[in-house]
Amino acid sequence: MSVKSTHSLDNVIVTGGLGFIGKHFVRRCLGLGCVVRNIDKVSYAADLMTKAEFENHPNYRLMQADIADIDYLPESDVIVNFAAESHVDNAITSNRKFCETNFLGVQNLLELVRCKQQLERPLFVQISTDEVYGDIYVGQHSESDILVPSNPYSATKAAADMLVKSWGRTYGIEWNILRPTNNYGEHQYPEKLIPKSLWRMKRGQLALLHGDGSYVRSWLHAEDTVDAILAVIENGERNSIYNAGGATELENIEVLRAIAGHLGVPENEAWQTTEDRLGQDVRYSLDDGRLQALGWKPARQFHDELPVIIDSFDFKRFA
Ligand SMILES: NC(=O)c1ccc[n+]([C@@H]2O[C@H](COP(=O)([O-])OP(=O)(O)OC[C@H]3O[C@@H](n4cnc5c(N)ncnc54)[C@H](O)[C@@H]3O)[C@@H](O)[C@H]2O)c1
Numbered sequence: 524m525s526v527k528s529t530h531s532l533d534n535v536i537v538t539g540g541l542g543f544i545g546k547h548f549v550r551r552c553l554g555l556g557c558v559v560r561n562i563d564k565v566s567y568a569a570d571l572m573t574k575a576e577f578e579n580h581p582n583y584r585l586m587q588a589d590i591a592d593i594d595y596l597p598e599s600d601v602i603v604n605f606a607a608e609s610h611v612d613n614a615i616t617s618n619r620k621f622c623e624t625n626f627l628g629v630q631n632l633l634e635l636v637r638c639k640q641q642l643e644r645p646l647f648v649q650i651s652t653d654e655v656y657g658d659i660y661v662g663q664h665s666e667s668d669i670l671v672p673s674n675p676y677s678a679t680k681a682a683a684d685m686l687v688k689s690w691g692r693t694y695g696i697e698w699n700i701l702r703p704t705n706n707y708g709e710h711q712y713p714e715k716l717i718p719k720s721l722w723r724m725k726r727g728q729l730a731l732l733h734g735d736g737s738y739v740r741s742w743l744h745a746e747d748t749v750d751a752i753l754a755v756i757e758n759g760e761r762n763s764i765y766n767a768g769g770a771t772e773l774e775n776i777e778v779l780r781a782i783a784g785h786l787g788v789p790e791n792e793a794w795q796t797t798e799d800r801l802g803q804d805v806r807y808s809l810d811d812g813r814l815q816a817l818g819w820k821p822a823r824q825f826h827d828e829l830p831v832i833i834d835s836f837d838f839k840r841f842a
Pocket of ligand 1: 538539540541542543544545562563564565566567568569570588589590591604605606607608609610624628650651652653680702703704705706707712
């Protein structure tokens with residue numbers, strides 16, 4: 524059953540709040556005056572400069588821990604679960620950690636919510652991904668489409684969505700799932716397409732392009748994702764799923780062309796093609812009409828933001 528209920532945002536638990544999207548969310552919540560507890564194991568993907576930035580904020584506490592191992596959740600109004608192993612290439616090489624964090628970590632968090640008295644249970648917001656649907660050559664995926672994940676990363680994320688829905692139905696926890704498209708923004712760990720390509724081109728190396736570069740991704744700024752999460756928490760229908768689509772669909776080769784253009788690197792010195800990723804998804808695209816009906820829409824433009832991202836890139840942020 525879908526219900527509408529209000530949850531205040533005074534006390535927030537964030538997991539993975541030192542990661543790329545999580546840190547944008549934590550910074551926004553602190554700016555809004557929320558008390559934020561961040562459960563993050565500080566993996567290779569954690570941003571150490573952001574860790575230092577948040578540390579002295581009076582409303583912020585870091586619990587350095589693994590979401591799959593913790594046995595206690597502090598009181599909160601909302602828990603937003605960003606923590607994940609998030610890189611598809613890593614999942615293809617070695618997938619165990621993906622199962623442990625993305626699946627068992629979510630199971631553990633849900634159990635910790637379930638163990639609380641009904642009135643003390645926070646709203647559980649799971650940050651999922653467009654990749655759970657698999658690819659779509661034409662048209663857009665809507666929230667009711669079946670999940671056909673293509674690789675171990677997206678399979679663990681799809682499995683986590685199933686856990687969340689079933690804990691809602693069986694145990695009555697309140698939840699929302701947000702499925703954003705590819706995020707871009709400042710200070711992303713340099714394993715994903717934009718920061719990795721940028722890092723290589725800046726050092727005079729060729730960026731690496733899977734296949735012929737024609738794979739299409741829909742790009743959503745991390746701050747627009749933060750807006751989407753807040754819209755769902757504030758106005759969303761409980762126990763339901765929201766897609767969040769980027770306003771800009773681009774072939775991967777177009778993304779590299781834009782980076783090379785900004786850096787002034789000639790295209791023939793900017794990238795080389797490599798073997799296709801195993802299980803490669805051809806195109807992702809989401810219908811986010813439900814979320815737009817809450818008043819949300821992406822506010823940032825990819826081609827305006829890319830120069831900001833390039834100019835602020837700093838590899839020293841990561842261990
Ligand atoms: N980046 C994207 O383009 C994108 C797009 C759609 C959905 N998502 C989803 O958004 C979420 C955040 O993605 P991101 O790109 O910010 O990830 P990220 O890899 O940049 O950061 C992950 C964070 O989680 C922490 N972490 C990892 N395993 C943990 C564990 N077991 N316990 C506690 N903390 C742990 C890491 O230390 C890190 O701070 C993920 O759930 C991801 O699936 C990401």
